[in-house]
Amino acid sequence: GNIGKMLDFYSQFNPSPLSIKQFIDFGLSACERKSFIFLRKELPVRLANIMKEIHLLPENLLKMPSVGIVNNLYITSFEEIIHFEKVDVNETTLDKFCQALIKIRNRHTDVVQTMAQGVLELKESHDVDIQTENSIQYFLDRFFMSRISIRMLINQHTLLFGGQLNGHSRHVGCIDPSCDVIGVIKDAYENARFLCDQYYLASPELRVKQHNGKFEQKLERSNEIRIIYVPSHLYHMLFELFKNSMRAVMEHHGCDSDNYPPLEVLLVRGKEDICVKISDRGGGIPRSQTDHLFKYMYSTAPQPSKSDAHTVPLAGYGYGLPLSRLYARYLHGDIVLLSCEGYGTDAIIYLKALSTEANELLPIFNKTSSKFYRTPVPTADWSSQCGGGMATRQLSMS
Numbered sequence: 561g562n563i564g565k566m567l568d569f570y571s572q573f574n575p576s577p578l579s580i581k582q583f584i585d586f587g588l589s590a591c592e593r594k595s596f597i598f599l600r601k602e603l604p605v606r607l608a609n610i611m612k613e614i615h616l617l618p619e620n621l622l623k624m625p626s627v628g629i630v631n632n633l634y635i636t637s638f639e640e641i642i643h644f645e646k647v648d649v650n651e652t653t654l655d656k657f658c659q660a661l662i663k664i665r666n667r668h669t670d671v672v673q674t675m676a677q678g679v680l681e682l683k684e685s686h687d688v689d690i691q692t693e694n695s696i697q698y699f700l701d702r703f704f705m706s707r708i709s710i711r712m713l714i715n716q717h718t719l720l721f722g723g724q725l726n727g728h729s730r731h732v733g734c735i736d737p738s739c740d741v742i743g744v745i746k747d748a749y750e751n752a753r754f755l756c757d758q759y760y761l762a763s764p765e766l767r768v769k770q771h772n773g774k775f776e777q778k779l780e781r782s783n784e785i786r787i788i789y790v791p792s793h794l795y796h797m798l799f800e801l802f803k804n805s806m807r808a809v810m811e812h813h814g815c816d817s818d819n820y821p822p823l824e825v826l827l828v829r830g831k832e833d834i835c836v837k838i839s840d841r842g843g844g845i846p847r848s849q850t851d852h853l854f855k856y857m858y859s860t861a862p863q864p865s866k867s868d869a870h871t872v873p874l875a876g877y878g879y880g881l882p883l884s885r886l887y888a889r890y891l892h893g894d895i896v897l898l899s900c901e902g903y904g905t906d907a908i909i910y911l912k913a914l915s916t917e918a919n920e921l922l923p924i925f926n927k928t929s930s931k932f933y934r935t936p937v938p939t940a941d942w943s944s945q946c947g948g949g950m951a952t953r954q955l956s957m958s
């Protein structure tokens with residue numbers, strides 16, 4: 561129908577990534593009209609790009625009830641936004657636009673859980689082959705990244721122009737131009753520790769060290785490490801990693817031990833990277849398992865209902881790790897897990913040190929992405945099957 565035509569039209573455009581610097585400069589000049597003109601085009605472009613990709617999903621997932629629900633949410637929101645395409649720019653339409661954005665943000669609050677429910681419905685109703693699993697991993701990374709970016713644009717506009725006064729805060733929308741990384745680390749640790757104490761009646765201590773490679777000579781002003789970043793994203797990543805590290809330490813050292821090895825956090829500012837390394841002595845995991853922690857299919861298990869969620873030890877894995885890695889990658893950072901099975905795990909959050917390099921990383925709907933869903937799993941080009949082959953016989957001849 562008409563929606564189909566509008567989707568085709570807007571999905572022809574590539575999303576326009578913004579840098580943190582552009583978010584800041586735009587926010588400081590704070591012109592609601594310019595923001596409206598940009599968003600009434602950019603939001604439909606980002607929505608249309610990911611909506612077209614939903615229809616490339618493996619048939620079995622696409623027909624799951626929960627995926628249908630999410631698809632309808634996107635159609636409703638897309639229709640509401642393109643309504644502003646032709647309106648005159650005046651006080652009234654600017655206010656209506658803000659209200660529409662808030663309504664859309666609320667409508668999509670539970671989309672992550674609903675998609676996880678869709679994956680669960682698929683796991684419980686079909687066998688899932690490797691190709692389907694690869695397509696789901698590829699899609700959900702792009703789908704959740706697109707959602708992170710759309711919510712970022714909506715938050716900036718509603719925070720800057722939604723009427724709430726900024727008070728004396730120096731924040732520009734949800735961006736802190738001078739984010740105190742150590743402060744966010746301590747906040748996330750204290751809140752994860754609270755959950756840990758509630759469940760295990762104990763928790764590992766925290767040791768924080770920092771090395772500011774930028775100020776080699778000690779005489780520099782302050783060697784505090786501050787970056788231009790989105791504190792809520794940084795908090796989300798740290799809170800998730802601290803929960804998982806604490807759970808590993810408490811499960812590995814048995815609940816009777818009275819002193820647990822502390823979590824050691826190292827914060828380093830380099831020329832290109834800011835690193836936050838969380839090291840735990842929680843016994844680690846085998847190398848073969850590490851990848852699974854970032855897999856949506858592996859991380860999807862019947863989630864405890866809201867009521868008993870707090871009884872599960874710091875809640876399964878869920879999508880916390882894959883989502884945290886997407887938050888890091890959204891502004892060209894990353895999260896890497898390096899485990900030594902039998903000893904412990906290092907989790908490293910990489911952030912861009914330069915705000916000019918911290919650009920949005922956005923999925924693009926095009927031939928390349930479409931082809932990914934159709935390409936069969938490549939035939940093996942490395943072999944490790946032992947026994948029976950000629951090579952083995954030759955070896956036995958020698």
Ligand SMILES: N#Cc1c[nH]c2ncccc12
Pocket residue numbers: 800801804805808840842844845881897904905907
């Ligand atoms: N994220 C994270 C983790 C941090 N430490 C861990 N130990 C076992 C399994 C996962 C983790």
